[in-house]
Amino acid sequence: MDTRHIQYFMAVYEHLHFTKAAESLGITQPTLSQQIRVLEAELAMPLFDRIGKQVVATEAGHLLRLHGGKMLHAEQDAKNAISELVAGQRGTVRLGVLPSDLDFQLVPLFIHFKSEYPNIQLQARSTLNIQEELLNNRVDIGIGLKGTSDKRLVQIPLRSEPYHLYVNVASELASRKEIALHELEHLPLVMYPKGFIGREIVDKICREQGFQLTTVMETSSAISLLQLVRGGVGVTIQPDGLLREKSLLSDIIAIPITEHTPLRHLELMYSSERYFSNSHKQLTKWLIDYFHGKKAE
Template structure:
C-alpha cells in the first residue's frame, strides 16, 4: 500500500463516484477502479459497496479514510520538513481565521509579515469553522473561539475580549458611557444569524440572565452589520476591538456593556500530530505577539 493508492481511495470516498474521482485525479476510470480493487484485495474486504450506479463506503472504507488522511498528512509533513531544511525561511502556511478578525484586525499584520518574510507564501482562509478546518487538515493552524480541550489539538490561549455595543453617533444612545443587557432588549439590534459563533455567544449571556435578544435584521457579515449601524437601522453587539485597526467609520461609537456581558476567548490551534516548520513557527510567533499586545494594551 502506498500513498498514491490512498489518494485514489480518498478521491472516490469524497465523490462516491468513480468517474468524477478519475476526472479529478486526471486518470482513466478503469485505472482508478483497478487501483481500488488492489487496495481491497490487500485489506481482504470491500472498501465500497457498488449498488447499481450508486457507490457507498463500507465500514472498512470509513476506517481507511480516517487513517489514510493521517498517512497523507505525514507524507506532506515529511516533504515540508525536508524542503524547509534545504530552503530556510520558505514554504507555505495555511491559516484559518474568523471572518471579522480577517476583515478588521489581521490584514496589517499579514502585510508586515510578508514584508519581513517575502519567500513564505501565506494562505488565509475566512471561516467560522476554524477547528474543523484544522482537524480535517485543510489548514496548518487556526485562530478562533476557545473550544473544549481536544487531545488531537494543541490549543494556545491568546486572550479574552469583551463585547461592546456599536451605535450610530446620531443615536440617542451615543452619549451613554455604558449600558446593561436589560436596557439592550429595549433597543433595535442587528446581529449575525443564529448558529454563528458570535451570535450564539451573545445569546447565551442574555439567556443566562433570563433575557432574550430580539433582532430587527440579521446578516452574516461584520462589514454589513456596521453598514446597517452607520445607516441608523440599529445597533450591534461586537468584540470591543473590532474597529481598532481600521477606524473607517467615525460615525460609529463603541459603548461598554456593564454587568454580565459577552466575552470571547480566543486561541491559536494546530494538530497535535502536525510537523510545525520554521515558516509556520514564524507566523505563530507573530500572531501570539499581536494578540498578546492587543489584549494587554487595549
Template sequence: MDTRHVHYFLAVCKHLHFTKAAQELGISQPTLSQQIRVLEDELGAALFDRIGKKTILTEAGKLLLIYSKKMLEAEHDAKEAIKQLLVGGGGTIRLSVLPSDLDFQLVPLFVRFHEYFPATQLQAISSLTIHEDILENKADLGIGLIRHEDSRLLQIPLRSEPYELIVSRAHPLAEKKQISLQDIKDLPIVMYPRGFLGRELVEKACREQGFQLTTVMETTTASSLLQLTRANIGATIQPQGLLCQSADRHEYVVLPITDYPPIRHLSLIYRSDRFIGTAQKQLTAWLIEYFEQL
C-alpha cells in the same frame, strides 16, 4: 504504497463514483479502475463494493481512508520540512480565522508577514469550524474559541475580551458612557445569523438574563454590520477589539456592557503532531504578540 494510488483512492472516496473521480483527476475511467485494482492487489483486499450503480467502501476501504489521509499529511510535512531546509522559506501556510477577525484585525499583520517572508504564500480562510479545519488538514493554524482539551491539538490562549454595543453617533444611546445588558432588551440589533459563534455567545448571555435579541437585519460579515450600524439601521454587539483597525472607527460610539457581558476566549490552534517551519513559527509568535497588545 505509491502516493499516486492514494490520491486516486481518495478521489473515488470523495465522489463514490469512478467516472466523476476520473474527471477530477484528469484521467480516463478505465485507467482509474485499473489503478484501484493495482492498489487492491497490493493490499490483498477489495476497497470498494459495486452494488448496482452505487459504489460503497468496504471495511478495508474504510480503514485505508483513515490511514491514507495521515499518509498524505506526512508527505506534505516532509516536503515542507525539506523545502524549509533548502531555501529557508516558500511553501504555503493556511490560517483559518473567524470572519469578524479576518475583516479588520489581522490585515496589518499579514502585510508584515509578507515583508519578511515574500516567498511564503499565506492563505487566510474565513471559517466557523476552526477546530475541524485543523483536524481535517484544511488549515495549518487557526484562531478560534477555546474548547475542551484535545490531545491532537495545541490551544494557546490569546485573549479574553467582552462584547460591547456599537452604535452610530446619531443613535439615541450615543451620549451614554456604558449600558447594562437589560438596556439591549428591546433595542433594534443588526447581527450575524444564528449559527455564527459570536451570535451564539451573545444570545446565550441574553437568554441567561431572560430575553432574546431583537434583530432587524442579519449579515455574515463584520464590515456590513458596521455599515448598517453607521446608517442607524440598528446597533450591533461585537468583540471589544473589533474597531481597532477600522479606518472609520471614529464614526461609531462603543458602549461597554457593565453587567454580565458576553465574553469570548480566543486561542491559537494547531495540530500537535505537525511539522512547523520557520515562517509558521514566526507567524505564531507575531499572532500571540498582536493579541497581547490589543
C-alpha cells in the same frame, strides 16, 4: 533504484576506470564493482563492457547517464527546497480565522509577514470550524474561540474580549459611557442570524438573564452590520477587540456593556504532530504577540 547506486554509476561513467572512480568516491574498488553489479542486476542490462583494462559504456549505460543525471538533479532540488523551507525562504502557510477577525484584525499582520517572508505564500481562509479544519489538515494554524480540549491539538489561550454595543455617532445613545445588558432588550439590533457563534454568545447571556434580543435585520457579514449601523438602521453588538483600527470607527461609537458582560475567549491552535517550518513558528509567535497587544518584530 537507489540514488547512491546512480552516483556510483556516474563516477564510473565519468572516469571509465573503476579504480579512479572508487578513489573519487572514497570507497574501495571491489565495493564499487559490487555495487555496479547490483545495479546491473536490477536493470537486467550491462551498463559497461570490460574489454581488457578498458571500460566502455553500453547503450543502456548511455541512457542511464541521461536519466540518472536528471534523478540526481531532482534529488538535489528536493534537498534544496526542503532546506529553504526549513529556513523559511519558501513554502505555504495556511491560516484559518473566524470571518470577522479576518475582515478587521489581521491584515496589518499579513502585510508584515509578507515583508519578512516574501517567498512564502500565506493562505488565510475564513471558517467557523477551526478545530475541524485543523484535524482534517486543511489549515496549519487556527485562531478561533476556545473549544473542547483535544490531545491532537496544541491550544494556546490568547485573550478574552468583552462585547460592546456599537452605535452611530448620531444616535441618542452615543453619549453613554456604558450600558447595562438588560437595556439591549428593546434596542433596534442588527445582528448575525441565530446559530452564528457571535450571536450565540450574546443570546446565551441574555437568556440567562431572562430575556431575548429582538433584531430589525440580520446578516452573516460583520462588514454589513457596521454599514447598517452607519446607515442608521440599528445598533450591533461586537467584540471590543474586533475593531482595532480606529479609522473604521470614525462615525461609530463603542459602548461597554456592564452587568453580565458577554465575553468571547480566543485561542491559537495547531496540530501537535505537524512539523513547523521557521515561517510557521514565526507567524505563530506574531499572532500570539498580536492578540496579547504586542507589536510584531
